[in-house]
């Protein structure tokens with residue numbers, strides 16, 4: 001089989017593949033204490049800023065949602081809800097993309113939302129920031145205002161580990177959509193999503209992003225993953241974020257969305273092309289295309305789009 005490895009440096013991704021040279025062991029090594037005075041780069045780093053820089057690319061997502069919504073609904077989506085919004089980067093970018101747009105960011109965690117207010121929204125143009133509302137509540141809260149589009153980025157719905165919990169979330173989201181509303185989930189998978197591994201990706205400034213899959217249980221698909229950053233002075237933000245998830249399969253997601261009442265479920269995957277540095281590898285293009293069948297791959301990224 002001549003399948004090459006997909007990697008998409010422009011974007012997020014648990015299962016994103018690094019070239020073998022960048023691949024380390026199955027576990028990220030614990031940091032050694034640097035022997036020098038003053039704060040290390042890790043000690044002076046901000047994990048939320050690093051997270052936004054390493055795994056979020058909202059403009060790619062927005063371009064896709066905009067085009068797909070218009071294709072299926074014949075109008076421009078204006079009101080979005082960003083579930084599990086964290087620091088609300090998607091919400092801010094959404095409102096920057098069109099002066100008519102509004103965003104409701106929903107997250108349970110107060111300090112994370114506060115960071116979003118004092119950093120993401122404070123650095124957005126005021127005209128856009130004032131159209132973002134942040135709600136500290138559960139994404140299953142059905143008292144929230146109806147919107148055109150609900151998005152759940154970076155796989156956060158994987159915190160729901162039973163079919164009942166996930167179907168309950170999907171049904172609540174459906175209830176908070178307008179009649180022609182659309183719901184979109186970001187998905188990842190592939191043969192390497194179900195193994196223990198640690199992938200490294202070099203970022204600018206001597207910074208390395210490490211995605212670590214510490215555990216995977218094939219019986220229940222529970223997976224324990226971490227993000228670590230390594231700095232050029234040898235310091236690390238070791239396991240700055242940890243994810244205790246169930247890795248849902250695509251058919252399970254489709255079945256549960258339909259059981260929750262969505263009429264149509266579509267699957268989109270990133271188009272890849274030869275890596276410009278090394279044609280042994282493929283690079284994500286940021287362009288997502290609908291498929292009903294794909295080749296089984298080591299790593300893929302995509303969206304599941306459900307129409308109300």
Ligand SMILES: C[S@@+](CC[C@H](N)C(=O)[O-])C[C@H]1O[C@@H](n2cnc3c(N)ncnc32)[C@H](O)[C@@H]1O
Nearest residue numbers: 084085086107108109112137138139153154156
């Ligand atoms: C990985 S962050 C997601 C950040 C951002 N959405 C992104 O695209 O990268 C996951 C967030 O989900 C939030 N969260 C977890 N369970 C939640 C729930 N039931 N309702 C709302 N937020 C929840 C956490 O507080 C955390 O901020």
